[in-house]
Amino acid sequence: MKKVLYAVAIFATIGLTSGFSQNHENHTMDKSEQTAMTMATFGVRGNCGMCKKTIEKAAHSVEGVSKATWNKKTKKMMVSFDASKTTEMAIHKAIAASGYDTEKVKGSETTYNNLPGCCKYDHEMKMNQTSEVNKEHSSHNH
């Protein structure tokens, strides 16, 4: 029960913070544009298929996100979301809260430390790469 309350509190906080920044725009926003989806791509660090699941799940947990795909090779996230319900920044924050670094928000260290060993990505890792960049010298063996 306590856990549930905690989760609700977190969501309420996220809702408030993103709500504040949007308050002014809401009045001018055309209602007919509410279904239009905004696309965004940005870098997110991660290693494997498990990371992919965690990252995508975190992005999907943000209300208004309809698509979230993370590319393991290029460390690139593609999202589409309803801009009347959320912001790109809210998605960055949700991913960071799940332990992963994004271009704009550093991943939560506590959550990172609880990630399985294979998912403990390198904090220096390049992200948002074009697919060609790492082909030649990716002899990054563990």
Ligand SMILES: [Cu+2]
């Ligand atoms: Cu992983």
